[in-house]
Amino acid sequence: AAKRRLDGPQLYDAALDSASAQTLSLLTELRRAVEQNELRLYLQPKVALQGGHGLAAEALVRWQHPQRGLVPPAEFIPFAEQTGFVRQLTLWMFDAAARLLADERTRGMGLRISVNLSTRDLLDPALSVRLGAMLVRHGVQASAFCLEITESAIMDDPQRAEAMLNRLSQQGFKLSIDDFGTGYSSLGYLKRLPVDELKIDKSFVMGMQTDENDATIVRSTIDLAHNLGLTVVAEGVENAAILERLRALACDEAQGYHIARPLPVDAFLAWHAQQT
Ligand code: C2E
Ligand code: CA
Ligand code: CA
Ligand code: CA
Numbered sequence: 486a487a488k489r490r491l492d493g494p495q496l497y498d499a500a501l502d503s504a505s506a507q508t509l510s511l512l513t514e515l516r517r518a519v520e521q522n523e524l525r526l527y528l529q530p531k532v533a534l535q536g537g538h539g540l541a542a543e544a545l546v547r548w549q550h551p552q553r554g555l556v557p558p559a560e561f562i563p564f565a566e567q568t569g570f571v572r573q574l575t576l577w578m579f580d581a582a583a584r585l586l587a588d589e590r591t592r593g594m595g596l597r598i599s600v601n602l603s604t605r606d607l608l609d610p611a612l613s614v615r616l617g618a619m620l621v622r623h624g625v626q627a628s629a630f631c632l633e634i635t636e637s638a639i640m641d642d643p644q645r646a647e648a649m650l651n652r653l654s655q656q657g658f659k660l661s662i663d664d665f666g667t668g669y670s671s672l673g674y675l676k677r678l679p680v681d682e683l684k685i686d687k688s689f690v691m692g693m694q695t696d697e698n699d700a701t702i703v704r705s706t707i708d709l710a711h712n713l714g715l716t717v718v719a720e721g722v723e724n725a726a727i728l729e730r731l732r733a734l735a736c737d738e739a740q741g742y743h744i745a746r747p748l749p750v751d752a753f754l755a756w757h758a759q760q761t
Contacts, residue, residue: 514550515561515570519577523549526581527747530756531599531718531740534732539595540757543633543740544582545747546574562603571603572612579616582630583623590754599631599661604638608645613652627657631682634660636668639678647678654679661718666702675713683710687721690741694727707736 518524528542548556565571582598585591606612620627632653639646639662650660661682662675666689685706692699703719710717719731722741731739745756 511561511564512568512570515565515574518548518550519573523551524574524577524581525549525555525749526578526585527749528598528753529740529747530745530753531738532744534728534736534739539597541597541599541631541738542753543599543747544578544601546578547747566603566605569605571605572609575600575602575606576615576619579630580619580623583619583625585750586625586629587623594757597629597631597659599633601633601663602638604641607634607638607649608642610649612649613656616653616658617656628659631659631661633663633684635663636665639674640668640671643674647674650678650680665706672709680715682716682718684718684720685736687741690719690721690727690731691723693730703731703736704734707734711735 525547527545527547529545531541531543546558546562548558548561550556562571562574565574579600582600586596586598602612617627634646634650639650654660659681660679661684662680663684664686665683667686683706685703689699689702689706693703694700707717716737718738718740719727719736720740722728722731722739722743724743728739728741728743745753748756
């Protein structure tokens, strides 16, 4: 069998040279990561561009590996999606985010947290019940959460996805279409689904200054979102010029390295304290 390769630095040495041994090993390691509490909740601020409302952030996972150090999600999320392990990871992230919202350090902040869902989550009939149980356990409101879903996750099985999104929306969760513009776009589903937000993919935002097509896509997406009554967020904002251009285009919120990198919880709270 062909050797399975991971993007970026290799997690495992050549000693494990069969694909199945590597798969088994990574799965064992991921299970251990959850048991030994090696996963970390990072938060990246999402700021309002047109004034108003409280603080929002996207929850992004990191793996504090005992040998490899801090492992980025690109090195294990695709694998976690293939194996279905991502459902456990999603629950871990949601639990960590809910715990933070119940923490006295965030009280009165009006903090809202966006959590990423995968295709596997969306097709899991137990998802809404599991999330609901965690809300009860931590005593937090569904409306403090936004669930980010990619277009391709929805288009994998649009009927089942629509049923799940309707349930999540009825529970009070806000819903966002992530990486908007990169997927198999069908504008028809946009008006059918109970979506609250569009998130413009960072490839278009990062290209805005140098590529007229990217700038046009960003402008059109902002207009489309507003015409449909949706909030629109730009991700991948890396400099002040792009931030100002987005503000002038009436984009509602921005997220990116220019504002802040994804931060561990303590650093995120310190960042917020410095803003005010
Ligand atoms: P995403 O959901 O599109 O998340 C945004 C990614 O863009 C994050 O990468 C973030 O660090 C990065 N980013 C933010 N601002 C900038 C910027 O100004 N410039 C550039 N170049 N990048 C920026 P990250 O944290 O490495 O996550 C990568 C992907 O891994 C995420 O893309 C998401 O698809 C997945 N992921 C991360 N955490 C989770 C999770 O808890 N659950 C699931 N299912 N997927 C996750
Ligand atoms: Ca996301
Ligand atoms: Ca995204
Ligand atoms: Ca992405």
